[in-house]
Amino acid sequence: MTRRELIHSATALALLPAQKMMAAQAALPKLPFAVDALEPYIDARTMEIHHGKHHQTYVDNLNKALATQPAVAAKPVEQLLKDLASVPEPIRNAVRNNGGGHLNHSLFWQTLGKHSPGAAPKGKLAAAVQKSFGGQQAFEEKLRAAGLTVFGSGWVWVTAKAGALTIETSPNQDSPWMAGVTPLFGIDVWEHAYYLKYQNRRADYLAAILNVIQWDFVSQRYEEITK
Ligand SMILES: [Fe+2]
Structure with a gap:
């Protein structure tokens, strides 16, 4: 498929x-x-x-x-x-x-898939990233920083609220869905997501996974969520 x-x-x-x-x-x-x-x-x-x-x-x-x-x-x-x-x-x-x-x-x-060089948010999502973070690089830096703040197991989430993107974290398997908010995407920071390859180096995992986010999919999802 x-x-x-x-x-x-x-x-x-x-x-x-x-x-x-x-x-x-x-x-x-x-x-x-x-x-x-x-x-x-x-x-x-x-x-x-x-x-x-x-x-x-x-x-x-x-x-x-x-x-x-x-x-x-x-x-x-x-x-x-x-x-x-x-x-x-x-x-x-x-x-x-x-x-x-x-x-x-x-x-x-x-939201994951094969690395595609140069892939980036498109359309409305690209505009929202610019408005909320000042650009893709700053957005990714904030995602990585948020991932490092999660103590133990949890997730980093990006949600769209009132036209702005927000980065938040949750412990365990909690999520924005619990507050009735549909997340745009999330990054799993449980050790099971990275320990075999990265051991304790969560920062390296966070940098790596941003290479395989499917921005086309996330951009399309943004349009659906914010309709
Ligand atoms: Fe997981």
Whole structure:
């Protein structure tokens, strides 16, 4: 499946505001690239484990939790995360961690792909980057700096609010979705995202992953989110 086909597939669209990813029987989405496509920035073995083991475990544990609570199992994952108080207490943490893990990684994979020299935000996103950060270089510097501030496991997020881009971070598998905000994209800073190749050098990982962000996809997503 090509990236363009994937963008238009149900799985990809499920992450846009108008569509919803149903929590019931969550499934591991296919990667929109070969496991070695991100080399040398992200190694194939890390991708195999990250997608095939870590993400699969979030999916399995989310399904396991929801199977015990049919009353909420049919709700979209985004809705469950936005209103965790409505999720029965016995599975609330499981939904937060595993539903979050599933949603976060599903978006993450879509925003990654083969390095394309000179790739950069386009159109409205390019203008928003200029307005919010003064340019792409400053934007990427702020993303890397934010990634270094996350203590332990978490994510760096870019959201679009009132025409401006905002960089924020979250612990564990929390995300802007929990506050009802659809993120533009996120960068996974859990050690499982980089430890095999970069060990403790998160700064090197952050610099590397910015080489494989698919700015065409993110630019298109920006248009959808800010419609
Ligand atoms: Fe991850």
